Amino acid sequence: MIGATPDDVPILCESQPTCWLCGRSGQITYTTLNDTVFGVPGTWQMRGCQSCGLLWLDPRPVQTELPRLYHVYYTHTTPGPGNQRLASICQAIWRQIWSDLLGYPPAQLPIMYRIAIRMLQLIPAVSDSAILEVMGVHATWGTHLLDVGCGNGRYLAQMRALGWAVTGVEVDPIAAAQARTHFGLTVHTGTLNDVGFPPNSFDVVTISHVIEHVDDPLGLLRESLRVLRPGGRVVITTPNSVSLGHRWFGAAWRGLEPPRHLMIFSPHALDRLVRQTGFQRVKLQTSGRLARSIYAASRINQARVRGIAPPDDKKIRVKLQRYLFQSVEEFGRLLLNDIGEEIFYIGVKPL
Numbered sequence: 001m002i003g004a005t006p007d008d009v010p011i012l013c014e015s016q017p018t019c020w021l022c023g024r025s026g027q028i029t030y031t032t033l034n035d036t037v038f039g040v041p042g043t044w045q046m047r048g049c050q051s052c053g054l055l056w057l058d059p060r061p062v063q064t065e066l067p068r069l070y071h072v073y074y075t076h077t078t079p080g081p082g083n084q085r086l087a088s089i090c091q092a093i094w095r096q097i098w099s100d101l102l103g104y105p106p107a108q109l110p111i112m113y114r115i116a117i118r119m120l121q122l123i124p125a126v127s128d129s130a131i132l133e134v135m136g137v138h139a140t141w142g143t144h145l146l147d148v149g150c151g152n153g154r155y156l157a158q159m160r161a162l163g164w165a166v167t168g169v170e171v172d173p174i175a176a177a178q179a180r181t182h183f184g185l186t187v188h189t190g191t192l193n194d195v196g197f198p199p200n201s202f203d204v205v206t207i208s209h210v211i212e213h214v215d216d217p218l219g220l221l222r223e224s225l226r227v228l229r230p231g232g233r234v235v236i237t238t239p240n241s242v243s244l245g246h247r248w249f250g251a252a253w254r255g256l257e258p259p260r261h262l263m264i265f266s267p268h269a270l271d272r273l274v275r276q277t278g279f280q281r282v283k284l285q286t287s288g289r290l291a292r293s294i295y296a297a298s299r300i301n302q303a304r305v306r307g308i309a310p311p312d313d314k315k316i317r318v319k320l321q322r323y324l325f326q327s328v329e330e331f332g333r334l335l336l337n338d339i340g341e342e343i344f345y346i347g348v349k350p351l
C-alpha cells in the first residue's frame, strides 16, 4: 500500500507485519483509513497486537519520508494573544493548583478565591488539566528541563516562567524558528539523537504527544535516559489505544491520525517499553482531559465516513453530548483506570 502527498509522488513505505514491541504477529484492525486531519492522500492500514495492545501502521512510511507527511501542522501556528482576560483568570487558577499540588510559589489571591480553587481542584477533570498543562513536573525535581518535540515553544515558555532553565528539541525547522523568535528559547533543530547532549545534562525530559510519531521509540527513550542525571525523570503523554473514545468510535477515532501516528500505545505497552529502556515506573495513569475535543473531532470523522453532515457545534445538544462523553469517561476511569483518551507516564532513571 502506497500513500501519496499533494505533489502526487508516492510515499515510500515499509512492511511491519509483527508487533514492534513484543514480536507477535499483528491482526489487521483497520484497512481503509484516510488522513482526515490534514488530508494527505492515501489509504492506510493498521494492525493491533492481541498481547500488548500496541496499534501500528502497516505498511508505514520510511524514516526519510516522514517530513512529507507534515505539510501543514499545528505547531506552525504562532501563539496569538487570544482572550487575555480569560487567559489571566485561567493562569491564576492554574498557578494556585500548581502551588497546592506541585510545590510552585502560590498565586497572590484573596483567601476566598483560594478556597474556591481548592474545591474546584477536587474535580478530576480540573486537577488533571492543570497538572498536565505542566506535564506533572514538580517544582522540586531540579532546575534543567528538556522538551523533546517542543513545537512552537509554548510549553517551554510556561516552564521557564515557573523557574526552570529550559531547552527544546524540534525536528520541524519552522516550528523551531518560531520558538526562538517568539519566546527567545534555546531550541535545537533535529531529533534528540541528532543533538548529542552530554550525558547527565537534564533533571527532567518531557515528551508530549511525540512518541506516537517516531519510528524508533526505544531509541528515543534510550537517549532520554542517557541525557538525564541519575534520579532524573522522563514524562510522557500519548494517545491511548484502549481509551473509551477508541472503543466507541473505532476507525473514526481522532487519536489514530494516519499516516503521522506510526504507533499507538496501550498503558501496558508503554509501561513495557519504558521499563525495557531502563527507567523505573513512578506513575502510570490515563487522563480524560482531552475527551471533549477528541469526541468532537471523532464525530466529524464519523460523519465524513458515513457521508452525512457533521454535527453542528453551535447546537446545545451537541455541546451537551461532549460534556456527557467526558463525564462518562471520568466516572469510568474511577473503575477502569485505563480508559482515558491519553496516557500519562512518569519514569525515573535509577540512581
Ligand SMILES: [Zn+2]
Residues within 6 Å of the ligand: 019, 020, 021, 022, 023, 024, 049, 050, 051, 052, 053, 054
Ligand atoms: Zn505486542
